[in-house]
Amino acid sequence: MxxxxxxxxxFTDLVGKLSAFxxxxxxxxxxxxxxxxLVWALNKAKLYRYIPVVxxxxxxxxxxxxxxxxxNRPHILDLRPGHSFVEFMVNSGYDLYxxxxxAPGPEDKNLKFDDYTLEYMPRAVRKxxxxxxVEEFSMLGWCIxxxxxTIYAALRPGDGLRNLILLTAPLDFxxxxxxxxxxxxxxxxxxxDKVLGAFGNMPGEMIDYGARALKPVENYVVNYLKLWDxxxxxxxxxxxxxxxxxxxDNIPLAGGVFRQLIVDLYRNDRLMRGEMMIRGExxxxxxxxxxxxxxxxxxxxxxxxxxxxxxxxxxxxxDKELYSVPGGHIGIMAGSGANKRTWPKIDDxxxxxxx
Amino acid sequence: xxxxxxxxxxxxxxxxxxxDLRDTxxxxxxxTMVETVNTDAYARTTGTVLDTYLSASxxxxxxxxKSMLRVLEQLSMPSRADFISLADRVTNIxxxxxxxxxxxxxxxxxxxxxxxxxxxxxxxxxxPKRQSKRKSKGAK
Numbered sequence: 468m469x470x471x472x473x474x475x476x477x478f479t480d481l482v483g484k485l486s487a488f489x490x491x492x493x494x495x496x497x498x499x500x501x502x503x504x505l506v507w508a509l510n511k512a513k514l515y516r517y518i519p520v521v522x523x524x525x526x527x528x529x530x531x532x533x534x535x536x537x538x539n540r541p542h543i544l545d546l547r548p549g550h551s552f553v554e555f556m557v558n559s560g561y562d563l564y565x566x567x568x569x570a571p572g573p574e575d576k577n578l579k580f581d582d583y584t585l586e587y588m589p590r591a592v593r594k595x596x597x598x599x600x601v602e603e604f605s606m607l608g609w610c611i612x613x614x615x616x617t618i619y620a621a622l623r624p625g626d627g628l629r630n631l632i633l634l635t636a637p638l639d640f641x642x643x644x645x646x647x648x649x650x651x652x653x654x655x656x657x658x659x660d661k662v663l664g665a666f667g668n669m670p671g672e673m674i675d676y677g678a679r680a681l682k683p684v685e686n687y688v689v690n691y692l693k694l695w696d697x698x699x700x701x702x703x704x705x706x707x708x709x710x711x712x713x714x715x716d717n718i719p720l721a722g723g724v725f726r727q728l729i730v731d732l733y734r735n736d737r738l739m740r741g742e743m744m745i746r747g748e749x750x751x752x753x754x755x756x757x758x759x760x761x762x763x764x765x766x767x768x769x770x771x772x773x774x775x776x777x778x779x780x781x782x783x784x785x786d787k788e789l790y791s792v793p794g795g796h797i798g799i800m801a802g803s804g805a806n807k808r809t810w811p812k813i814d815d816x817x818x819x820x821x822x
Numbered sequence: 823x824x825x826x827x828x829x830x831x832x833x834x835x836x837x838x839x840x841x842d843l844r845d846t847x848x849x850x851x852x853x854t855m856v857e858t859v860n861t862d863a864y865a866r867t868t869g870t871v872l873d874t875y876l877s878a879s880x881x882x883x884x885x886x887x888k889s890m891l892r893v894l895e896q897l898s899m900p901s902r903a904d905f906i907s908l909a910d911r912v913t914n915i916x917x918x919x920x921x922x923x924x925x926x927x928x929x930x931x932x933x934x935x936x937x938x939x940x941x942x943x944x945x946x947x948x949x950p951k952r953q954s955k956r957k958s959k960g961a962k
Contacts, residue, residue: 509920510913573902574909590920597927647860656862656869658876665876665883680859684852692848696841768856 487698496708499542501553503565507594511569514591516598517553521560527821529629530562530599532592534612537568537583538674538720540713543801544609547709552800555810559818564595570718576667579723581746584618592626605630605817606757609800610770611728614638614738617778620755622748630820631757631784632813635796637770639777640736646771647681649733659729669725671717681768710801739777752781759787760816762799762809769796788816 507514519526533553535541544565545553556563566588571578595604604627608616613636620631643649651657662669679686697703720728737743743750759782763772772791779787792799792809799809858864894901900908 507920509916572909574906586917590917590924593924593927650860650862651865651868653865656865658869658873661873661876665880681856682852683855683859684848689848689852692844 484695484698487704488695491694491698491704491708492711494708495712496547496705498547498709498712499540499545500548501545501551501557506564506598507591509587509590511571511575512587512591513567513569514594515565515567516595517557517563517565519562520557526560526562527818528601529603529605529821530564530595530601531556531605531607531817531821532595533563533565534588534606534608534616535566535568536609536611537571537615537724538611538669538671538718540716540718541565541567542716543713543797546713546801547705550706550709550801550806552805552810555806556814559814561817561821562599564591566591571668571721573667576663576722578721580615580618580727583615583724584622585746588615588619589623589626596627603627603629605632605821607632607634607813608636609634610637610796611724613775614732617738617752617755618743618745618750620757621750621752622745622754624754624756628757630760630817631755632760632762632817633775633778634762634800635764635767635770636761636775636778637732639739639774640732640734641739641777642771642773645773646733647768648677651677652729652733654734657729659726663722663726666719666722668719668722671719674720675714675717678769706803739781752778753783755782756784758820759784760790760813761788762790762792762813764794764796764799765791766794766798767796786820790816 502518503515504518505513506516533541533544535544545551548554553563553565568583568587592604596602606616606620606628608614608631613633616631617633617636617638619626620628640646640649643653652659662673666673694704694707697707731737731743735742738750738752741749741751759779761775761778763775764770765772776789779789790812792812794802794804799805891901
């Protein structure tokens with residue numbers, strides 16, 4: 468019997484595409500797959516060490532600690548096998564640690580930068596040193612994680628921090644015209660105490676809305692159209708699902724930190740002006756002596772490039788560099804070009820300073 | 823067979839022109855919206871909407887909280903405040919354990935590496951400066 472010709476009608480095609488679209492929207496894929504072990508925990512914070520794959524004698528002796536933002540899961544650093552910054556760095560021979568802040572509960576509403584930088588981070592660093600058996604380490608801070616690492620580096624310059632990498636670091640809030648968040652959170656329009664009085668912590672959904680509303684058409688329309696246009700391409704679907712899994716996993720931001728972020732930084736630019744106080748200590752950026760690499764994303768709407776440049780003129784580091792990458796806030800580390808530009812640059816810069 | 827040949831053999835897509843038109847329109851719309859959200863008018867509007875929502879929902883929220891508290895009391899069950907207080911105490915215990923862990927590490931270091939005193943960590947630098955009392959209630 469001759470094979471029957473496969474006939475497809477437009478409705479069947481449409482139903483097939485819609486089914487695939489629904490599946491892509493509702494399926495949560497496994498992310499953060501690189502093997503790791505829990506080595507320390509305090510409250511919701513956890514310190515993980517990634518299982519090395521390079522023999523000890525070939526590894527870089529100086530370990531690297533990743534510090535991500537407080538209001539998102541750090542899984543974006545380890546999105547999916549074959550496209551993971553963590554996997555790339557582990558394969559490149561780094562002894563890699565991740566400080567996962569976890570999701571704050573109602574009991575954590577008073578947590579401030581003070582607690583994260585002077586209570587949690589020094590303890591995690593101590594554990595890292597005890598495990599790795601070395602006195603010096605490197606830190607990579609991304610977004611609010613970059614604020615935390617900068618404050619830590621300024622307040623504890625003698626703790627052995629050799630290299631500091633800041634990714635899309637929102638440190639300079641002087642140019643309010645260029646920072647949309649600064650406009651939205653201006654004291655004339657935004658009552659931070661009323662919001663925190665109602666919610667305790669800043670709800671993850673509100674933070675997510677704020678981030679998406681900076682580019683509403685891209686985030687609410689184009690993102691889904693791109694998926695629809697490529698619905699028959701399994702590679703695009705796989706990448707989209709992994710990113711969507713991460714983006715939709717919102718966690719709240721501790722109320723105390725949110726208040727400091729708005730009042731001390733967005734409104735009063737206290738860090739860059741040298742007026743920020745952490746547990747009675749003034750954060751003096753000139754105390755930062757570690758080698759410094761600042762990575763900025765040219766198309767960043769969340770942290771415009773102007774927010775990350777001034778740090779270079781404030782620190783005392785003799786070895787400092789600004790690296791500018793085309794792309795957005797997340798795209799420079801998790802986009803399709805990240806493994807060709809940002810990751811190799813970080814590896815190259817850090818590798819030469821981790822011997 | 824090369825990609826070029828495959829592309830030549832690909833049937834024409836009648837929707838391609840529509841998609842180009844759509845993308846051009848979306849680009850223009852996206853730029854306009856980015857400019858729109860970065861205005862004082864937008865900031866004022868969203869601020870007012872949020873403020874109104876918080877004011878309007880406040881009586882309901884408070885009523886629910888009070889009645890829930892009463893129900894929990896009637897059932898002899900702990901309230902949210904009780905759990906928060908408990909969590910605070912557990913975190914304090916965790917910190918004490920971490921302090922002890924740090925001290926043990928230092929003792930082990932001294933006992934196992936007596937000859938490498940030059941590499942030994944400064945005891946003061948390894949631990950965060952403890953506050954004699956928590957700065958604020960509930961802070962970890």
